[in-house]
Amino acid sequence: MQNNQSRKLAQGAMMIALFTVLMAIIFYVPLAGFIAMLIAPLPIIWYSATYDRKSSILVTFIAVIITFFIGGLIILPASLIFAAAGMAIGDAIYNKRSKVFMFISTSIVLLITFAIQYLISLRLFEFDFINDSLVLMRKSYEESLDLVEKMTGQAPISKETLAEMFSVVEMTIPASITLAVFVFAFIFISINLPIVKRFKVDVPKFSSFSHLRLPRAVLWYYLITLTINLFVQPELGTSLYVVMINVSLILWVLLTLQGISVIHFTIDTFGLPRMLKVLSTIVAIPLYSFVILLGIIDLGFNIREYIQAKKQK
Template identity: 35%
Template sequence: MKKTKMLTEGALMLAVFTILLLIFNYIPFLSLIAVAFLLLPFILYSAKYPLKYSFILLIGGIIISALVGTLLLIPVAIAYGTTGMVIGYSIQKKKSKTFLYIAASIMFLLNTIGQYIVSVVLFKIDILKDTIKMVRESMNKSMQIFEAVDKGTTDQLMDQFNTILNSFTTLLPSLLVIASFLIIWILLSINLPIARRFQIDAPKWNSFRDLQLPRSILWYYLITIILTLILRPEQGDFLNTALANLNFVLQLLMLLQGLSFLFFYSYEKKWPKAIPVLIIIFSFLLFPLQYLIRILGIMDLGFNLRQLIKRKSP
């Protein structure tokens, strides 16, 4: 009876995945909605049954993706299938929400990197390189139009554009990591509440104001800054790329810690909820404000400001 139930639910999850895949592939204006739920069948199944049966479901999903669509759908099935399996298995083993989030994000990131490598090695298609080349050529053509009007301004704009494009190329690894973690956070926020409605004991997220990063991150941040100042690697070197990406990610984490502290402080002082939200909006519009919030994050980690505020609170 148990095996029959597993097979029946497996067939049902495969049918749901097929419908979502068809919507994603053939109905453009609903594709963004469908892609948000591609994880769900694998989460629901992997949270209840042994991992080997989840692999059978994954193989079925890959075969279906090749039959109902094109070969281009196979990477989609693999990425969302394996990520959904990791989430479901983590729920089944009662792992913490932090472990679940990091494991799912890493799996999604590995899928993205693996598919990029396969695209370059087997099909000789480098999407990132081609995109950067296309953007550069498009900008050059646009600048040629304005060059006749004001050559000095055009040269200045081209220098700024090249600086931005070179920075983007250097920070590409960290941007890829951040994108993967952000996508998984969005997908988990959508799918975990639905999974709980199906009697799956999925962990709940704490409030953003309770976010507390490990203190060791502060030391990594300081070491990265010191190494950058002492070594002064040249532009384009591997060391320069590594330190630039580390510094970028750690700065972002300090910013998150600072924003979390602002929400915590606002909650303790019973400020209107709109105030910290407005601070976040202005921090993206006014870049210097990000420095102040980042300093708050560093102080919060280094001096445990939250405990000091709690002690002073009545």
């Protein structure tokens, strides 16, 4: 018992030190920082996957505090994000959860962590980094347009169009952040789980992307959103308009993924070259309307059964 406790403490100290080193690399070694950023949650993942939740929370908390002492407030937000992601992924492994559960729980934890940091930044420090980023981006665009106009004598887009574009960007911030969080969660899981597996940790597996099937409820949400947009027609700038445009954006992305999954399934079913998967995914971006329609049809009528029946014939 004493040996197990000593091992737990020693390994906890090692993971804290490793996490601190990775965070230091991210902020002080620019070229290696990107790679360190991708595997930064790894020490917390391994420890949380090996030991109970109480010990994992303690190690995660100490790791964040230590990074604060080496980098101050500037390093704290990133440290919290990576530590929270590591804790969520590791805890899901320890409790034998599915990879889908791990993905959703990690995304939610990251979203909550980001929201808390944003509120603290806004309330305590009166610093709105989202709004400031938009202002900086808009200023950069305006300067670029002015430069192009001076060089060619004609502006690519009008100031009114630019204002409308940034108005839409500002209103879709909630959906954009949500989608970005899901992407980060997927990246962390995809990169770190194979590494953790090498340390003899039993990790869950995702089914093939070609077998991705969203809940049918997504189709109903899309139909409700479409009905509101067509018949209620919320006015630009109203709360309902902001909600609808954010929900629509998320649903478009989900249905696009569903449509691409159907294309991949068809390629696998008929034994076509795998390179077609890459090409079809690239082509799906400009043809997203067709791909969304394909995703809707698959959710509503399960066209994969028809594809399989065609293959058997």
